């Protein structure tokens with residue numbers, strides 16, 4: 001799972017509606033997988049990103065140098081877009097787990113695939 | 124012919140053997156590709172790369188079409204065996220082991236569109252005692268609605284069992300806020316006839332939600 005998708009993910013257990021984003025990584029194994037640079041896509045995604053969550057997540061994963069906020073000229077700033085590309089489209093979490101800060105549900109990640117299945121009592 | 128969704132739940136039916144057979148069958152792959160192209164066309168996306176959801180992505184046959192057309196995608200499926208085949212095939216999309224009937228887990232407004240190929244009929248099935256189809260359908264459509272950008276579309280190619288099932292699905296989708304309805308391509312051809320549920324997640328300012336035209340309505344051939 002790429003970090004772009006983790007940034008869109010929230011806990012979906014029954015009645016878990018507050019403080020259910022972002023899911024916290026634990027014991028995460030990260031792999032960098034090269035992808036084609038597509039500035040147009042990144043620019044389209046900028047309004048959807050929750051930057052604070054992304055910055056917090058990067059710290060959890062031990063990734064340094066993520067700016068505290070999106071620069072004003074983000075869409076024209078190639079250096080920023082390239083760094084963003086590496087962060088959200090090339091950084092994959094392959095193993096570990098995601099934990100909801102509210103209900104503490106644990107979503108396991110195996111071979112890059114999070115298990116989002118809920119128990120009967122959580123539906 | 125018996126319908127696979129009557130034989131076993133999807134995660135059981137599509138075990139290791141079936142998942143591979145399904146993916147390696149070139150006839151199935153080519154039909155899946157055609158339907159994925161058609162679903163993508165019906166999404167009516169603005170130009171440029173989009174961020175899309177593939178519900179019941181299986182081994183990634185439809186996701187690969189989205190990739191080819193320059194889009195990024197996220198796929199969910201309830202069959203671990205299907206997802207394993209998708210991993211082997213090195214698809215670009217992010218994969219999730221997820222039961223659509225338990226709802227989506229994405230923030231509001233995440234996706235520019237959603238497609239689903241040959242999956243919806245599975246959701247209508249009460250394969251486990253706890254799987255009340257209507258409640259599952261409601262949870263599915265309400266959370267899908269929330270995860271779509273305003274005015275974005277969700278297009279489902281599916282094999283309805285009968286008119287009651289179509290009615291049940293469209294009723295629930297409408298109650299969850301969706302506009303739109305059913306579109307039948309090549310309605311007079313036994314072979315080419317295909318059902319697409321085309322849903323609009325609300326209305327974008329200044330854009331009217333017009334139902335797209337079906338293909339082959341006047342008898343022209345596939």
Ligand SMILES: [Zn+2]
Pocket residue numbers: 011012013016020100101102103104105
């Ligand atoms: Zn939670």
